[in-house]
Amino acid sequence: MHFAYDDKTKDLSARLTAFMDEHIYPAESTYWEQVEAAPDVWAPPPVIDGLKEAARSAGLWNLFLPGKDGAGLTNLQYAPLCEILGRSLHLAPVATNCAAPDTGNMEVLHMFGTDEQKEQWLKPLLDGDIRSAFAMTEPRVASSDATNIETGIVRDGDEYVINGRKWYISGAMNPNAAFFILMGKTDPSADRHRQQSMIIVPRDTPGVDVRRGMKVLGYDDRDHGGHAEIDFTDVRVPSSNLIGEEGAGFAIAQARLGPGRIHHCMRLIGIAERSLELMIDRAAERVAFGKPLSDQGVVREWIAESRVRIEQLRLLTFKAAWLMDTVGNKGAHTEIQAIKIAAPSTVEWIVDKAVQVHGAGGLSQDFPVAEWFAQVRTLRFADGPDEVHKNALARHEIRRRTANA
Structure with a gap:
């Protein structure tokens, strides 16, 4: 590399x-x-x-x-x-x-x-004329296991009928979100990874009830379009709205989440860099016990440790990205999981130190660090919680060691 x-x-x-x-x-x-x-x-x-x-x-x-x-x-x-x-x-x-x-x-x-779906939905998204949301997580099941999804997608002639409840649907509170890509079950009797399908649901379809916006650690996350709880009751959409084929939903979700996971990590490094900059600036201008915070040993330790951790994250992110380009997402699976495990918790630590250096101001709306902390913390859930990635990564390592032995 x-x-x-x-x-x-x-x-x-x-x-x-x-x-x-x-x-x-x-x-x-x-x-x-x-x-x-x-x-x-x-x-x-x-x-x-x-x-x-x-x-x-x-x-x-x-x-x-x-x-x-x-x-x-x-x-x-x-x-x-x-x-x-x-x-x-x-x-x-x-x-x-x-x-x-x-x-x-x-x-x-x-x-x-399909060509029709691209013309109707992808083109205006690419042009920035509309926004969208991805409806996967559900309140009644542990959605960290996507095979638990209960929302039903039932074929009825030339239509599909959708029933279920979703929550923490990012972007759905934005009035410009014109459609949702929804994941549900078309065949509960199939193999557990072939039960799910994805389908396009226009926001204005009868039976779509956006019940409320969900807060995240007290924030409304409006900059992400808000996170909604939505009921889908006898929602009918044309069969042409199905993405791919029936039973392909789980595989499509994995294809979607691979790049999404590393994009989150890339953005997190930006948050970490700016948090470190704000930490240094604040430490230089605040005096405690007769000297600037930047002269206090513990604060200098936080600054040094933050730089080390940022550099480690960036190198691992670059390696994962390089492998995705050279051997594909499947070949980069270990590195994608590793960076998804490492980045949120590491950047959470850095932002936490920025909050601490800002004192009471770090908890306020006058500085961005408090909201960054809330956003970073959510990424230990988004696109799969830490524990799922750690379990999968450990299983892969054990299998590789067993095979080599």
Whole structure:
């Protein structure tokens, strides 16, 4: 693996950094002012529309998506760019059309959608005209095991009828979320990994009841479009809305989650870098017991340890991305799991130290570190909890050792 960025990555990195300096960071205060003044708690602040236009004009659009429909970047090329976007998590990804859950939904439609589905749903997503949500998690079952999903998808002539309840459906509270990609069971009697299917459900379909927005450690997470609890009661959609074939839902979910997991880790490194910067700035300006916090031994230890941990995460992320590009997602399975285990808990530690250095201010809305801490903590659940990844990784290691023996 070569550690130097290629010329294309260097160019995009420089352009994206300049875009962040010129457009994103100056707009952060405006974003929060508009959020506080918005009559609709879930409506995206108007400042985002202007940022989208600026990003498109700068050629910084759909950077996450490979192939002709996107920027054509490899995972390794996108990694440092995604890290930069993570430095302003509530603005930069959505401004460049690189925000979850749309990214994963676009990848699903790009890989598995029919021409009709791509024209009706993928194209407006790629153009940034609509948003979307991914409906998988359910309140009644342990959704860390996707085979537990209970929502029914039953064929009735030229339609499918959907019944079930979902929650923590990211992006669903955003009024611009025009459709959901829903995972449910089409054949409960099939092999446990062939019971599930994925289907497109337009938001305005009768029987779709968005019951409430779910809070995350007290935050509404509106920058992610909010997380909804949704009832699907006798929801009828055309059979042409099925993605792929019946029983392919679990495999599609795994294909979707591979890139999504590493994208989360890339953005987390951006949060960690900016948290470290804020930690250093705050430590330099605050005095306790006669000297700046930056002269206190424990704070210096936190700063040094943060740098070490960031570098470790970045190298592991790059290795995983490189393997995804060279041997495929399956070949990079160990590294994807490893970084998904390591990144959230490590960045949680770094952000926690930034909160501590900020004192009472670190718990307030005056600094971003408290909300970052809440967001980072959720990623120990999102796309599979730590324990599931650790179990799978350990099982793989045991099998490999047994085979070698």
